[in-house]
Amino acid sequence: MTMLTIEGVPLNEIAKKVGTPCYIYSRALIENNWKAFEKSHYKICYAVKANSNLGILNLFANKNAGFDIVSQGELERVLAAGGNPKNIVFSGVGKTKEEIKCALQVGIYSFNVESWPELERIQEIAQLMNKKAPVTLRVNPNIDAKTHPYIATGLHHNKFGIELKEITHLKSYSHIDLIGLGCHIGSQIMDLEPFGEAIDCLLNLAKKINSIKILNLGGGLGIQYKDEKPPSIKEYLSFIEQKLKDQPYEIILEPGRSLVGNAGILLTKVEYIKETPYKNFAILDAGMNDLIRPALYDAWHNIIPVTLHTDIKPKLYDLVGPVCETGDFFAHDRELAIKPDDLLAISTVGAYGASMSSNYNSRPSIAEVLVDKDEFYILRERESYQDLFAKEKLNGLYVNG
Amino acid sequence: MTMLTIEGVPLNEIAKKVGTPCYIYSRALIENNWKAFEKSHYKICYAVKANSNLGILNLFANKNAGFDIVSQGELERVLAAGGNPKNIVFSGVGKTKEEIKCALQVGIYSFNVESWPELERIQEIAQLMNKKAPVTLRVNPNIDAKTHPYIATGLHHNKFGIELKEITHLKSYSHIDLIGLGCHIGSQIMDLEPFGEAIDCLLNLAKKINSIKILNLGGGLGIQYKDEKPPSIKEYLSFIEQKLKDQPYEIILEPGRSLVGNAGILLTKVEYIKETPYKNFAILDAGMNDLIRPALYDAWHNIIPVTLHTDIKPKLYDLVGPVCETGDFFAHDRELAIKPDDLLAISTVGAYGASMSSNYNSRPSIAEVLVDKDEFYILRERESYQDLFAKEKLNGLYVNG
Numbered sequence: 134m135t136m137l138t139i140e141g142v143p144l145n146e147i148a149k150k151v152g153t154p155c156y157i158y159s160r161a162l163i164e165n166n167w168k169a170f171e172k173s174h175y176k177i178c179y180a181v182k183a184n185s186n187l188g189i190l191n192l193f194a195n196k197n198a199g200f201d202i203v204s205q206g207e208l209e210r211v212l213a214a215g216g217n218p219k220n221i222v223f224s225g226v227g228k229t230k231e232e233i234k235c236a237l238q239v240g241i242y243s244f245n246v247e248s249w250p251e252l253e254r255i256q257e258i259a260q261l262m263n264k265k266a267p268v269t270l271r272v273n274p275n276i277d278a279k280t281h282p283y284i285a286t287g288l289h290h291n292k293f294g295i296e297l298k299e300i301t302h303l304k305s306y307s308h309i310d311l312i313g314l315g316c317h318i319g320s321q322i323m324d325l326e327p328f329g330e331a332i333d334c335l336l337n338l339a340k341k342i343n344s345i346k347i348l349n350l351g352g353g354l355g356i357q358y359k360d361e362k363p364p365s366i367k368e369y370l371s372f373i374e375q376k377l378k379d380q381p382y383e384i385i386l387e388p389g390r391s392l393v394g395n396a397g398i399l400l401t402k403v404e405y406i407k408e409t410p411y412k413n414f415a416i417l418d419a420g421m422n423d424l425i426r427p428a429l430y431d432a433w434h435n436i437i438p439v440t441l442h443t444d445i446k447p448k449l450y451d452l453v454g455p456v457c458e459t460g461d462f463f464a465h466d467r468e469l470a471i472k473p474d475d476l477l478a479i480s481t482v483g484a485y486g487a488s489m490s491s492n493y494n495s496r497p498s499i500a501e502v503l504v505d506k507d508e509f510y511i512l513r514e515r516e517s518y519q520d521l522f523a524k525e526k527l528n529g530l531y532v533n534g
Numbered sequence: 535m536t537m538l539t540i541e542g543v544p545l546n547e548i549a550k551k552v553g554t555p556c557y558i559y560s561r562a563l564i565e566n567n568w569k570a571f572e573k574s575h576y577k578i579c580y581a582v583k584a585n586s587n588l589g590i591l592n593l594f595a596n597k598n599a600g601f602d603i604v605s606q607g608e609l610e611r612v613l614a615a616g617g618n619p620k621n622i623v624f625s626g627v628g629k630t631k632e633e634i635k636c637a638l639q640v641g642i643y644s645f646n647v648e649s650w651p652e653l654e655r656i657q658e659i660a661q662l663m664n665k666k667a668p669v670t671l672r673v674n675p676n677i678d679a680k681t682h683p684y685i686a687t688g689l690h691h692n693k694f695g696i697e698l699k700e701i702t703h704l705k706s707y708s709h710i711d712l713i714g715l716g717c718h719i720g721s722q723i724m725d726l727e728p729f730g731e732a733i734d735c736l737l738n739l740a741k742k743i744n745s746i747k748i749l750n751l752g753g754g755l756g757i758q759y760k761d762e763k764p765p766s767i768k769e770y771l772s773f774i775e776q777k778l779k780d781q782p783y784e785i786i787l788e789p790g791r792s793l794v795g796n797a798g799i800l801l802t803k804v805e806y807i808k809e810t811p812y813k814n815f816a817i818l819d820a821g822m823n824d825l826i827r828p829a830l831y832d833a834w835h836n837i838i839p840v841t842l843h844t845d846i847k848p849k850l851y852d853l854v855g856p857v858c859e860t861g862d863f864f865a866h867d868r869e870l871a872i873k874p875d876d877l878l879a880i881s882t883v884g885a886y887g888a889s890m891s892s893n894y895n896s897r898p899s900i901a902e903v904l905v906d907k908d909e910f911y912i913l914r915e916r917e918s919y920q921d922l923f924a925k926e927k928l929n930g931l932y933v934n935g
Contacts, residue, residue, distance in 0.1 A: 182858060185896050187926040203858045206896030209919040214928060225895075227805045227817045227856025248808040248817075250874070273810075283829065283861030289812040292854045292863075296810055320859070404628045407649040409674075409697055411690040416628045416649075425892075428684065429830060429861070453693045455628025457583060457604045458721070460684030460830070462693075473651070491826075491892035494626075495586050495607030498925070514925045518610040524899070524915045525588040527615060 137439040137478055141507030144400055144439045148476055151511065153402040154419035155500040156487050158189065158512075162396035163483075167196055169366035170388060173374070178222050180352050180389025181207040183484035186501055188512035189393065190214035199242065201352070201387040205232040212239065222269070222349065222385065224317070226251075226292050233258050233266075243267045243385075245315055245349065247294055252309065259308035269313030269349050269385075272297055274334040278319030278327045278353065281430050287318030287331070300338060311344050313385070317351025320390060323363050325372045328353070332376045339382065348377075352387035356394040358481050359433045366391060390484040397483025399424055400439075403475045404455065413450045415471055420454030421461040422493040424479065424486050428460040436464055439476035446470065452477070456494045487513075495521055538840040538879060542908030545801055545840045549877055552912065554803040555820035556901040557888050559590065559913070563797035564884075568597055570767035571789060574775070579623050581753050581790025582608040584885035587902055589913035590794065591615035600643065602753070602788040606633040613640065623670070623750065623786065625718070627652075627693050634659045634667075644668045646716055646750065648695055653710065660709035670714030670750050670786075673698055675735040679720030679728045679754065682831050688719030688732070701739060712745045714786070718752025721791060724764050726773045729754070733777045740783065749778075753788035757795040759882050760834045767792060791885040798884025800825055801840075804876045805856065814851045816872055821855030822862040823894040825880065825887050829861040837865055840877035847871065853878070857895045888914075896922055 136143045139159050147157060170177045178199035181190065185207060191214040193200070199220035200211045211221060218239040223232075226247040233255055236244065246252050246268050259266040273294030276287045286293045294316060303311070316331050332350065339345040350373065355363040364372070366388075377384065401419035408414075426432035436452055447470040454461040463479055471477070487501055497516035502509050537544045540560050548558060571578045579600035582591065586608060592615040594601070600621035601612045612622060619640040624633075627648040634656055637645065647653050647669050660667040674695030677688045687694045695717060704712070717732050733751065740746040751774065756764035765773070770792075778785065802820035809815075827833035837853055848871040855862040864880055872878070888902055898917035903910050 182895050187923050187928055191928045204856070204895050204897055206893070206898060206919050206922050210896055210923055213923060225856055225858055226808070226815075226854070227819065227821075229805060229819065248806060250806045250808060254806075284859050286858075286860055289810070291860050292808070292815045292817065292852065293860075298811075404630060405649055405651045405655075407627070407651060407693070409690070410699075414627075414693045416693065418628065418630065420628075425830075429826075451693065453627070455605070455626055457626055457687075458685050459687055459692050459694075488896075489892060489894045491890060492607075493890045494583050494605050495611055495889075496605055497607060501926075510927075512927060514927075516925060518607050520925075521607050522588050522611055522614060524917060524921075525902075526911075526913060526915075527588055527592045 137437060139398065139504045142504050142509050144478060145476055147502055147509055148400060148402070151500050151502055152515065153400055153476065154423055155400050155502055156397055156482065157400055157502045157504060158397045158483055160192065160503055160505040163189070163192055163393055166366065166392045166396065167193070170386065170392065173370045175384040175386050178220070178385055178387045179392055180387050181211060182488060183389030184393045185210050185488050186512050187214045188503055188510070190216060205235055208235060222387070230254065230258060234262065237262055237264050237266060243269045243313060243347070245269050245271045247271050249295065252306070256306040256308050265308055265310045267310045267312050269315045269347060270295055270300060270311065272300060272314055272316045272335065272338065274316050274318065274331050276318045276327050276330045278322045279324065280319045280321050283430060284320035287316060293317070297334065297338065301341060303342065313347030313349055314339050314345055315349030315351060315385070317353060317387065319353050321355040322353045323355045323361055325364055325369065328372065329376055332373065336380065346383055347385060348382045349385040349387070352389050354388055354391040356390055356481065359435070394484035395481055397486055399479040399482045399486060401477050401479060403471055403473050403477065406471070406473055413448050415450045415452050417452060417454055417463065417477065419479070420456040420494065420496060422456060422491045422496050423499055424463065424482055425489050426485055427463050434463065434482060435480040436467055436469070437478045437480060438469060438471055439478060442470045445472060492521055497521060538838060540799070540905045543905045543910050545879060546877055548903055548910055549801060549803070552901050552903055553916065554801055554877065555824055556801050556903055557798055557883065558801055558903045558905060559798045559884055561593065561904055561906040564590070564593055564794055567767065567793045567797065568594070571787065571793065574771045576785040576787050579621065579786055579788045580793055581788050582612060583889060584790030585794045586611050586889050587913050588615045589904055589911070591617060606636055609636060623788070631655065631659060635663065638663055638665050638667060644670045644714060644748070646670050646672045648672050650696065653707070657707040657709050666709055666711045668711045668713050670716045670748060671696055671701060671712065673701060673715060673717045673736065673739065675717050675719065675732050677719045677728050677731045679723045680725065681720045681722050684831060685721035688717060694718070698735065698739065702742060704743065714748030714750055715740050715746055716750030716752060716786070718754060718788065720754050722756040723754045724756045724762055726765055726770065729773065730777055733774065737781065747784055748786060749783045750786040750788070753790050755789060755792040757791055757882065760836070795885035796882055798887060800880040800883045800887060802878050802880060804872055804874050804878065807872070807874055814849050816851045816853050816870070818853060818855055818864065818878065820880070821857040821895065821897060823857060823892045823897050824900055825864070825883055826890050827886055828864050835864065835883060836881040837868055837870070838879045838881055839870060839872055840879060843871045846873060893922055898922060
């Protein structure tokens with residue numbers, strides 16, 4: 134009987150102490166990914182939305198990492214985790230006035246500006262605050278990143294970025310410091326070519342604008358979930374270096390998935406084995422509310438039994454959760470030798486796992502655990518049932534009249 | 535200038551006092567739906583997962599409603615909202631030992647049992663607790679409800695229910711009281727015919743089992759989002775009464791969407807109008823994390839401006855949120871006369887709106903409000919940024935060693 138471990142810790146030991154389901158991250162894997170990116174001389178801003186747990190952010194803060202945020206909630210998280218505001222870039226198409234004000238107040242590195250109305254708004258607020266806002270214009274380069282339509286972001290009909298053609302006639306703003314150009318063409322990208330096109334596009338444009346000192350190439354490097362063959366971090370960086378040889382610009386990268394995606398698993402228990410004449414189901418204690426990627430993106434995740442049985446015949450199973458809809462599945466038709474109470478590791482869920490989780494079906498948020506060599510920490514406590522409705526009221530406060 | 539109201543309350547007044555985005559429910563609409571169901575002599579068990587806010591549950595509890603729950607979290611909610619445990623039916627394919635124990639302890643009306651292994655587990659636990667567990671077997675009738683595949687639940691390849699053929703040879707259990715048969719073929723169903731097939735199937739089977747006193751027909755009645763023509767609650771009930779004429783069984787229904795779906799809106803503000811040569815975007819302050827139905831089910835929701843402008847030319851807009859992915863949309867190509875700071879009501883989101891929401895992009899959960907004639911209550915307070923990471927730790931507690 135062999136037992137699956139993360140670093141030096143057997144997964145069944147974590148299950149015993151923390152319960153299931155839970156997310157488990159490997160510190161070593163995250164740090165390895167970080168080291169690979171750090172070899173470049175670029176400014177690496179971790180895309181917080183991939184996994185925004187304070188403990189994960191703290192790992193990066195301790196490396197003096199930059200952070201790519203998309204909301205005030207993420208800003209507050211980075212600050213609470215000890216991140217340096219001067220290393221923050223702020224992306225997102227819908228920045229509110231309060232968010233802009235707060236970002237100017239703490240002094241972030243740069244706003245990634247997604248539209249002219251946003252630029253006008255930043256100018257107004259900066260003027261009121263008597264500050265100069267550092268701005269990188271996000272260009273929409275109309276490049277097909279060949280990824281899932283929900284995470285392709287660099288096409289004309291996407292909501293992101295500013296039309297290339299519109300950027301040549303730049304108005305000047307008294308309280309805007311236009312320091313950079315950027316783009317982000319999507320997520321989980323498998324080819325280097327679209328990145329190359331994006332770089333060419335930014336370089337052409339940057340030449341025409343004197344003040345540009347920074348090129349922000351965004352994130353988007355894909356990782357392996359199944360049998361994809363993404364470029365390694367090293368190959369990706371070499372490719373960029375090649376394209377940018379002898380260019381005078383400071384380069385920013387915004388990796389998220391490629392820093393944490395392969396460093397996390399979702400540990401879950403088989404509640405029931407349900408065999409029918411048509412299909413066999415393994416009903417797990419994790420649900421679509423804990424990990425929505427299969428339902429939302431039709432994502433494929435490898436599912437690994439923690440205990441290998443030699444005395445059980447493998448069968449084909451649909452791996453499903455307890456949530457009351459058919460969309461609640463993790464995988465179809467996987468051959469596994471399993472029985473009730475077995476632990477399974479749903480792999481490669483360090484990114485867009487916990488950060489997209491919900492309380493659907495009134496299921497408390499699950500624990501998150503960090504493994505560090507042969508020890509493990511709880512980074513986020515499991516919610517209680519009472520936590521679910523702590524903000525709710527039977528007889529609500531009258532707020533009018 | 536006309537202003538949109540809910541019952542007697544103008545929506546802009548709620549926005550001023552509560553902020554946006556927020557969910558707003560109409561007490562009168564919920565109670566109207568309840569009254570329509572109540573006219574039947576059936577046991578109506580509200581499907582809590584549709585909208586599990588304590589204040590909404592309390593409305594139903596005050597009507598002495600039954601509740602259809604799918605988790606211990608929902609059980610705790612019903613109890614906290616003053617619901618009677620004796621009116622609770624417990625559905626779901628993945629009931630844990632703890633959940634079964636807790637349900638037996640409080641004395642629920644019936645377990646909707648989804649598999650033989652679940653029945654065995656209930657028998658074991660009931661025996662240990664020296665209790666008799668009331669059980670309704672959920673049948674998988676292999677009926678096509680003709681709805682979105684994620685919410686079709688009555689087909690052979692779905693994880694729900696027990697194969698019809700397997701039910702004829704019933705083992706007897708010392709601590710199980712087999713009182714009923716049930717089925718639930720899906721959600722948002724537009725035709726009465728599949729319900730008729732399900733009833734026929736249950737009746738045929740019930741005749742063969744002496745102990746059956748209850749038929750649970752589940753929920754699933756559709757509502758109008760766009761131009762669908764669902765049967766009214768009255769037509770649905772008449773159809774069922776017709777089918778069940780002179781039958782001796784107690785009937786349970788589990789409506790969710792049809793009780794609360796049309797009673798809720800999502801009130802949101804236009805942050806930016808972004809016009810491009812290819813598309814116009816209205817960027818709202820609500821995001822896919824607040825309402826995931828468009829991204830997850832490709833759902834259509836009517837979007838109604840709170841203020842009607844006569845001086846603005848209508849244009850086609852994509853209505854999108856601030857979340858950093860292309861999946862973050864509410865609607866495509868809607869003709870609207872709008873400008874920044876306008877309020878919009880995303881309609882028919884009383885069901886599967888707030889209950890499926892998440893904190894993705896570190897966005898705090900939004901407020902929920904109940905309108906009652908010309909007054910309004912806060913049913914759920916908006917989360918703070920600090921709430922987002924209240925359960926997280928920088929330097930997690932060591933739990934081993």
